Amino acid sequence: QQQVRQSPQSLTVWEGETAILNCSYEDSTFNYFPWYQQFPGEGPALLISIRSVSDKKEDGRFTIFFNKREKKLSLHITDSQPGDSATYFCAAHDTNAYKVIFGKGTHLHVLP
């Protein structure tokens, strides 16, 4: 059972455009949602995160929008740069069990 779903699987944008990455989940016990960025040959690294009590979290060019009722969230990357080309994973924490579940990822390509 896939508990965290991401779309699209792959996304290509031009430098300067806004990239929008989507994520949805099924389990209502999930209440913390980090996004991780992964470059080839490296482990994932935390980019930005949001708690379920909030509907928006902003950090520089990265913003998470969260809709608890629909169990959906999205990551917006404004003014995309070629250095943002990476795979982005949406994750969900079940803080009762301290289990962290990842989606399958979105491969982002930013063209100069």
Next chain:
Amino acid sequence: EAGVTQSPRYAVLQEGQAVSFWCDPISGHDTLYWYQQPRDQGPQLLVYFRDEAVIDNSQLPSDRFSAVRPKGTNSTLKIQSAKQGDTATYLCASSLGWGGTGQLYFGEGSKLTVL
């Protein structure tokens, strides 16, 4: 502060061989996770520990996989009688605290190829 260290970085096996992966978490981190990441997929949780105790190993693929963390610090993930389907990168992550929203810190991973 040293990050999460994993070894070996790469392993190539024939089917039926065994391999062990070692993880040294960030000092003081009480929670340790092992994930399996097949090529072009997201990390899939295998097992996690709080200190030396296994909290959940229900996602280990089969009894060919085992994991230990005997002193609540370093951990070893072992695969016996490897199969081609085990080909993946094995990621170790650690975090501080239990039941909260602790950030996961990942190592670079151990890439396994089973021929």
